[in-house]
Amino acid sequence: MxxxxxxxxxxxxxxxxxxxxxxxxxxxxxxxxxxxxxxxxxxxxxxxxxxxxxxxxxPAAVQGSRVFHPEDTIIRTKHSMIGGDNFTMMAGPCSVESEEHITRMAAVAKANGATVLRGGAFKPRTSPYSFQGLGEEGLRFLRRAADQYNMDVVTEVMDDEHVEMVGKYTDIFQIGARNMQNFSLLKAVGRTNIPVMLKRGMSATVDDVLNASEYIAAGGNHNIMIAERGIRTFDNKYTRNTMDAGVVPVLQKLTHYPVIIDPSHAAGHTEFVTPLGLAGVAAGASGLVVEIHDDPAHALSDGPQALLPEQFKELSDKAFAIRDLLTEMPAEQAEAGR
Structure with missing residues (x-):
């Protein structure tokens, strides 16, 4: 009540x-x-x-509900404002591969409007024989690259035992789709004051992800954003997942948390990343998180869905243009143009 x-x-x-x-x-x-x-x-x-x-x-997710908290949550980090009328671009490689490479990608991300550098130091892979990340060394490389270009860091934390260590390097915890209902991990990040990007699980309903967010909020941490990265449906022949653009306005109606679109994991193929990302922007998302790489054929993880620097520039230019159009066009002008 x-x-x-x-x-x-x-x-x-x-x-x-x-x-x-x-x-x-x-x-x-x-x-x-x-x-x-x-x-x-x-x-x-x-x-x-x-x-x-x-x-x-x-609703069960009471602290995340608009009924309880009518105003938009705006998350403030050192270099970004996420939510409300703000649009935030986040970009970087899937994995931190070396200090030299993550620094190059930070330069590309910053030059094209990103204020948050993404990169995985601990990688949950389907196969135990795939590249698992550089661990804490990768976090150090990521932090130094972000600081060099005055950017924030978002990186994945995979279990509650790593929260303290990852928290020393990151500005935003990422909870991956596979960990959306890892309740001990959600409780652990909920006890910190570090913002959290909670990714919707590949088979999760809207209520599932909202209830997962409540575990974080119940610990006292209300700096939460929800990321849509595609869900698993009956057809994954042509894309890795099915991006649910419709979930953006649905979540914005139900919750005050910012909604972020991850078109890279939804698409799974470079050629579809830009159109899916732009669809998310047009639907009203508060930001994008995009994977980029200057040599995707030799990337240590998820190369087929990484944008080349020039492709990321195209996406970023169009995304900011769409966002400007949505926020600056007066309602009467939009009505007259119909």
Whole structure:
């Protein structure tokens, strides 16, 4: 249940916390108080009379819900603002292969509008014999490259034992699709104050990913963004996954968290990355996370879906142009143009 109070009604908030705090989870956002597991009948007369609105049909992912938190969450890092009216480009190779290579890719990413450098130092691979990443050495290379070009870092953390170590190098934790429901890991990043990019699992519903985000929020970390990277459907003959562009407005209706599109993992093939990325931008995504490489044929992981520098420039130019069109065109002009 969510009780909506008049602004600045701290007395009723204190009363609700005293009344229910010992036996129920309680969350407060400005003048909205969410109390798990109660009904209207459990409220005192004074609590009922203080309520402007009582909302009983509340989703399980209450802290991520627009009903509880109507405003957009805006995540602020040293070099980026993610969410709201902001558009954020994130780019880099799938894996950190060497310090020289990640530095070259950081230069390409920064020159084409990216403020976040991506790269994997720990790689969850389908085969145990595939390249698994450089580990902490890769994190050091990634951090130095990002700092050289005044960029933030996003990199994957694969288990709760690595959270502290990865946290020393990254500005944003990435939770990969395979780990979306690794609840011990979600709890661990939830106990930090480092922003989290939560990727939707390949077979996850909208409610699944929202409930996964709640594990992070329940730990106190509300700097969450949700990434759509394609889901597994009946047809993966031509693309690696099926990108659900429609999930962007759906998530924006249901949650206040920024929604990011990962067209590289959705496409699986370079030729489809740009059109899928642009579709995500047109759908209203808060940003893109894209894989780039200057020699994809010899990449140590996911070369077939990496954009060459000139291809990334084309995607970035078009993405920012679409975003500018969406945000700057007055509503009456858009209506007149129909």
């Amino acid at each position: 969510i009780i909506v109070l008049n602004r600045n009604d701290q007395n009723t908030i204190d009363e609700l916390q005293e009344h229910f705090g010992n036996n129920h989870d309680i969350f407060v956002h400005h003048n909205r108080v969410a109390v798990q597991g109660i009904t209207r009948d459990d409220l005192s007369d004074s609590e009922k009379s203080a309520a402007v609105e009582i909302i009983e049909d509340v």
